[in-house]
Amino acid sequence: MVIDETKMTSLAEATSREDVAGRSLWADARRRFFRNKAAIFGLGLLIFVVSFALFGNLLAAWNNSDIDYNVMGDATASAPSLANGHYFGADDLGRDLFARTVQGTQISLLVGVIGTLIAVSVGTVYGAISGYFGGRVDGFMMRLVDILLAIPYMFVLILLLVMYGRSIGMLFVGVGLISWLEMARIVRGQTLTLKNREYVEAARAIGVPAPTIIRRHILPNLVGVVVVFATLLVPLMILTESFISFLGLGVQEPQTSLGALISEGAGTMSYGTLWQLAFPLFFFVITLFGFYFVGDGLRDALDPKER
Amino acid sequence: MIVYILKRLAIAIPTLLTLIIASFVLMHVAPGGPFTAERAVPPEVLANLNAKYGLDQPLWRQIATYLWNVVAHFDFGPSFTYKDRSVNDIIAQGFPVTLTYGFLSFITAVLVGVSLGVTAAIKRNSWLDYLAVGISIGAQVLPNFVMAPILVLIFTLSLHWLPGGGWSFDDPRFWIMPVIALSTSYMASIARITRSSMLETLSSNHIRTARAKGLPKRKIILRHALKPALLPVISYLGPAFVSMITGSVIVDVYFTTGGIGKSFVDSALNRDYAVMMGITILLGTLTILFNLVVDIIYGWIDPKIRY
Numbered sequence: 001m002v003i004d005e006t007k008m009t010s011l012a013e014a015t016s017r018e019d020v021a022g023r024s025l026w027a028d029a030r031r032r033f034f035r036n037k038a039a040i041f042g043l044g045l046l047i048f049v050v051s052f053a054l055f056g057n058l059l060a061a062w063n064n065s066d067i068d069y070n071v072m073g074d075a076t077a078s079a080p081s082l083a084n085g086h087y088f089g090a091d092d093l094g095r096d097l098f099a100r101t102v103q104g105t106q107i108s109l110l111v112g113v114i115g116t117l118i119a120v121s122v123g124t125v126y127g128a129i130s131g132y133f134g135g136r137v138d139g140f141m142m143r144l145v146d147i148l149l150a151i152p153y154m155f156v157l158i159l160l161l162v163m164y165g166r167s168i169g170m171l172f173v174g175v176g177l178i179s180w181l182e183m184a185r186i187v188r189g190q191t192l193t194l195k196n197r198e199y200v201e202a203a204r205a206i207g208v209p210a211p212t213i214i215r216r217h218i219l220p221n222l223v224g225v226v227v228v229f230a231t232l233l234v235p236l237m238i239l240t241e242s243f244i245s246f247l248g249l250g251v252q253e254p255q256t257s258l259g260a261l262i263s264e265g266a267g268t269m270s271y272g273t274l275w276q277l278a279f280p281l282f283f284f285v286i287t288l289f290g291f292y293f294v295g296d297g298l299r300d301a302l303d304p305k306e307r
Numbered sequence: 308m309i310v311y312i313l314k315r316l317a318i319a320i321p322t323l324l325t326l327i328i329a330s331f332v333l334m335h336v337a338p339g340g341p342f343t344a345e346r347a348v349p350p351e352v353l354a355n356l357n358a359k360y361g362l363d364q365p366l367w368r369q370i371a372t373y374l375w376n377v378v379a380h381f382d383f384g385p386s387f388t389y390k391d392r393s394v395n396d397i398i399a400q401g402f403p404v405t406l407t408y409g410f411l412s413f414i415t416a417v418l419v420g421v422s423l424g425v426t427a428a429i430k431r432n433s434w435l436d437y438l439a440v441g442i443s444i445g446a447q448v449l450p451n452f453v454m455a456p457i458l459v460l461i462f463t464l465s466l467h468w469l470p471g472g473g474w475s476f477d478d479p480r481f482w483i484m485p486v487i488a489l490s491t492s493y494m495a496s497i498a499r500i501t502r503s504s505m506l507e508t509l510s511s512n513h514i515r516t517a518r519a520k521g522l523p524k525r526k527i528i529l530r531h532a533l534k535p536a537l538l539p540v541i542s543y544l545g546p547a548f549v550s551m552i553t554g555s556v557i558v559d560v561y562f563t564t565g566g567i568g569k570s571f572v573d574s575a576l577n578r579d580y581a582v583m584m585g586i587t588i589l590l591g592t593l594t595i596l597f598n599l600v601v602d603i604i605y606g607w608i609d610p611k612i613r614y
Binding site for chain 1: 318319321322325326329330333334444447448449450452453455456459460464549550552553556557560561571572575576578583584586587590591594595598
């Protein structure tokens with residue numbers, strides 16, 4: 001589950017190519033994106049998952065924390081049924097699985113998006129600074145990234161969660177802070193090519209200070225790479241969070257996430273309550289598919305090259 | 308070549324030191340020590356405990372002692388939870404298991420992944436190609452913690468072919484599910500990377516020349532195309548290794564194989580910092596060594612690398 005670096009570099013080259021007169025890069029990309037069937041399918045999946053997370057509770061007949069004593073601990077009575085309002089069945093404590101899945105999807109998406117935002121903002125700024133200043137500063141900053149990349153971060157993240165409390169906030173920060181490294185590398189690479197452009201040179205010649213050049217001329221040109229990378233990063237964040245929650249070290253009760261629900265479902269599978277695994281797994285899988293397809297579609301749209 | 312290796316070593320050693328010192332400092336600034344249990348310990352007892360484990364010394368002194376013990380004696384100190392076992396005992400018990408199925412999974416992932424990718428590239432747009440691409444897309448959303456319950460569901464609960472957990476060095480039936488669960492998603496990634504880089508290599512000039520002078524297809528692929536096409540795969544092996552090590556935690560917990568990952572999660576839940584650190588450092592060292600080997604292989608295969 002690592003984002004393919006060669007493709008990202010090729011993308012970086014494509015977006016930094018100077019525009020030829022005519023249609024803009026973005027208009028072209030939009031046209032290509034909407035012609036790509038897999039990408040549209042992915043977009044459809046994402047819209048479905050997001051609306052499920054946002055509006056699912058309006059459909060739910062039960063609250064996610066209410067316990068239905070009629071079905072509690074009864075493997076046959078807690079099966080999915082329209083009659084008693086448990087559309088996805090109930091979990092082993094008699095809570096409505098539909099409402100729980102809505103809650104889990106919300107939290108998983110939230111972790112994915114917030115983690116990505118942290119990773120992208122830290123990584124972009126770090127990479128842009130390192131690439132723009134170059135020389136010894138760059139050498140030092142990139143060496144640091146190399147060192148941090150070689151550390152098995154999942155263990156450090158678990159270490160952090162255990163020591164500083166297993167809260168969702170900590171999870172956001174931890175997941176975000178460890179995944180800015182690759183972003184920083186890619187952004188630095190592109191900044192290196194951007195900074196030799198004539199318009200940057202011109203800006204430097206008339207005395208624009210470095211922070212302004214980075215903000216006005218470098219960062220806007222990085223948008224393509226950053227957007228694609230962020231789209232592909234969200235599913236990785238969701239995977240990381242689910243991994244930790246599967247081990248019981250992440251999101252804690254009464255809150256839940258797709259990973260935690262899959263873990264519960266996997267634990268009770270042998271009693272024949274398969275729906276407890278199937279529904280969370282379904283949403284988990286289509287969320288990942290959605291993000292991957294849209295990310296790949298965006299990349300191919302911005303960098304059309306036969307693969 | 309020697310300079311190149313030395314340069315790589317010059318990164319590896321500070322990485323290792325950073326890992327050890329960072330986790331040590333994190334552990335010490337964390338709120339609550341290993342002896343803050345639910346049941347309050349009298350202050351005199353606590354002072355004695357702290358003295359026994361050296362926790363009353365100044366921080367730099369503790370780090371120095373720990374570093375010295377680890378580097379010079381390979382000694383990770385006593386466990387904070389189990390009075391009669393040292394961290395070394397715990398590692399020695401679980402590590403061989405993890406190493407066995409980890410090694411098998413890695414080999415499986417590489418061999419199957421590369422052959423799948425090469426076949427798909429050679430027989431482009433055939434049913435084999437579509438199958439390979441389909442598998443690799445599907446496996447992307449089936450990480451180890453999803454694979455594990457699904458495998459148990461199929462092979463243990465439905466077919467009764469394989470034991471659902473446990474470990475034995477003599478009986479390969481215990482190895483099958485851990486290896487499949489751990490290797491599938493990496494196999495898929497390797498297949499995808501191999502396929503796209505093989506396609507690129509096959510359309511390059513030197514392959515056209517080889518075909519023009521009438522070399523048999525087999526020879527072209529094995530002699531001329533495979534080596535350059537494998538470069539991106541080799542650079543993927545490092546990250547794959549890291550996340551496989553991480554994935555072994557899931558395997559250990561879900562299949563109760565008694566590997567090192569289970570000890571890590573248990574120690575995380577018990578706040579047994581000594582065991583957590585020992586395992587983190589051990590696996591970190593492995594990762595760093597592995598990256599070193601990958602770098603050297605890469606430098607050896609790719610003539611473009613200057614050293």
